[in-house]
Amino acid sequence: MREKLKLRNGARMRFKGTFDRYGLKTAYRGLPLVTVCLTEIQDMQGKDLCDHIWLNETKGFRELGVLYPGDRIAFDARVGAYLKGYAGREEEEGGGQYVDYKLTRPTKLMFLSKVGRRKIYIICEKCDHVNGITAERCRRCKIPFEEQPLKPVPQQPPDPKLIQRTLEEEFTSIMDSIGVKVK
Numbered sequence: 689m690r691e692k693l694k695l696r697n698g699a700r701m702r703f704k705g706t707f708d709r710y711g712l713k714t715a716y717r718g719l720p721l722v723t724v725c726l727t728e729i730q731d732m733q734g735k736d737l738c739d740h741i742w743l744n745e746t747k748g749f750r751e752l753g754v755l756y757p758g759d760r761i762a763f764d765a766r767v768g769a770y771l772k773g774y775a776g777r778e779e780e781e782g783g784g785q786y787v788d789y790k791l792t793r794p795t796k797l798m799f800l801s802k803v804g805r806r807k808i809y810i811i812c813e814k815c816d817h818v819n820g821i822t823a824e825r826c827r828r829c830k831i832p833f834e835e836q837p838l839k840p841v842p843q844q845p846p847d848p849k850l851i852q853r854t855l856e857e858e859f860t861s862i863m864d865s866i867g868v869k870v871k
């Protein structure tokens with residue numbers, strides 16, 4: 689049980705977590721819902737609260753763009769209790785249900801740090817699901833990738849400080865900075 693979350697049951701507060709991977713869970717109807725696994729959950733003071741949590745991929749997550757393992761994010765969420773385990777199975781069979789704690793309704797998501805972007809995903813053209821690079825078909829909508837054009841993974845805009853200038857641009861900018869108009 690997540691004892692440190694239990695102490696905060698019912699509270700809405702800010703957390704830090706590290707993106708680990710995307711998952712899927714069965715929906716009441718339609719395609720499976722996308723979930724997000726975060727590890728190293730801490731409060732904003734850096735106190736460890738639990739080793740991992742699964743959250744629904746809410747609008748706030750989608751607005752961050754595609755997440756990569758190791759990205760560190762901050763978010764507000766509510767601590768709540770839920771029943772874990774399988775209903776209808778007796779305790780003596782090693783089943784039964786017990787109360788555990790989870791985080792719900794994540795909002796105000798932002799990056800604390802990002803890892804380098806690399807080619808580890810195939811994004812489904814049909815349903816936008818982020819699949820591992822070795823997938824042959826979308827895990828969410830099941831459509832094989834050879835039947836769909838590959839969607840490029842959105843790239844981050846380059847850091848302006850890292851944009852390579854041509855020698856001429858470099859020269860012009862140096863002259864500019866000392867007040868000499870080249871053209």
Ligand SMILES: [Zn+2]
Pocket residue numbers: 812813814815816817826827828829830831
């Ligand atoms: Zn798909």
